[in-house]
Structures are given as structure tokens and as C-alpha cells.
Amino acid sequence: MKxxxxxxxxxxxxxxxxxxAFRRRVGEALATGCRLHEGPSVTFDGDRVVVAQAVVWPRAGDAPSA
Known part of the structure; x- marks a missing residue:
């Protein structure tokens, strides 16, 4: 898929x-064929840990992620 x-x-x-729920959303993105872009960013907002994770669609010719 291009x-x-x-x-x-x-x-x-x-x-x-x-x-x-957040981990499920990341897993669903990976299941569609996206790859992680670098590592996550993590912060604490005073009450809970908040995470940001970039995902990218691979370009033609990119090696598949392991």
C-alpha cells in the first residue's frame, strides 16, 4: 500500500x-503499517504520566520495522 x-x-x-487506551491506539497505528518515529516523549502533569509518540507511514523502499 503506497x-x-x-x-x-x-x-x-x-x-x-x-x-x-493510549497503548491500544499506538498498537492500532502499528497494525495498519505505520512505524514508530524515534522514541516517545514522556512528562508528568502533576497527576498522571502523559505520553506523546510519533508514528510515520513508511516510504516506498523503506525497510519494514522489526
Whole structure:
């Protein structure tokens, strides 16, 4: 597939509290064929841990992620 499914952008930043729902969203992005872009950013907002993870759609010719 040359383009992301369902009109998704080729670069996205997923954010949210570090919980099951956030990890599920990252897992769903990986299942569609996206790859992680670098490591996550993590911060603490005083009440909870908040995470940001960028995902990218691979370009033609890119090696698949392991």
C-alpha cells in the first residue's frame, strides 16, 4: 500500500495519558503499517504520566520495522 489507509496522514503524533487506551491506539497505528518515529516523549502533569509518540507511514523502499 503506497498511502496510509482511510486517508490518514503520513505523520501523526499520538498523545494521551500512559494507559491502556493510549497503548491500544499506538498498537492500532502499528497494525495498519505505520512505524514508530524515534522514541516517545514522556512528562508528568502533576497527576498522571502523559505520553506523546510519533508514528510515520513508511516510504516506498523503506525497510519494514522489526
Amino acid at each position: 498511502a496510509p489507509p482511510d486517508g490518514l496522514p503520513v505523520y501523526r503524533v499520538l498523545t494521551g495519558p500512559d494507559d491502556v
